[in-house]
Amino acid sequence: MSDENQKSGNFSAATILVKLRSSKGDFHEYAAKNARQRSLNGYSQELSDGLYKIFVEGDKSSIQALIGYMEMNKTFDKIDTVAVDDVIVSWSSYSSTYSDFSIKELQS
Numbered sequence: 001m002s003d004e005n006q007k008s009g010n011f012s013a014a015t016i017l018v019k020l021r022s023s024k025g026d027f028h029e030y031a032a033k034n035a036r037q038r039s040l041n042g043y044s045q046e047l048s049d050g051l052y053k054i055f056v057e058g059d060k061s062s063i064q065a066l067i068g069y070m071e072m073n074k075t076f077d078k079i080d081t082v083a084v085d086d087v088i089v090s091w092s093s094y095s096s097t098y099s100d101f102s103i104k105e106l107q108s
Helices: 003-007 027-037 060-075
Strands: 011-023 041-048 051-059 082-092 101-104
Touching: 011 027, 011 060, 027 041, 027 051, 027 060, 027 101, 051 060, 060 082
Parallel strands: 041 101
Antiparallel strands: 011 051, 011 082, 041 051
């Protein structure tokens, strides 16, 4: 990621809380696959049964595309293997803290 892009405001970060209605697979893998396809870095973490936190940073339009994909799962039930019940987004400044996308352990 070039310094020019970061300075021009093309890069951002977002915390995305996702409440699942159902999941036939591993949500972490689903989140990681979709974040990596969009060249986003960060992590996925289960907060409680059916509630996940995704933190991503990278190109703002890629983050918006990921959010849109999660939102689409609310509208069109059971796209892929995940049925999303709710998506809450909180934007923050880009920090380049993460160099890849990882999965964190369940938060107790």
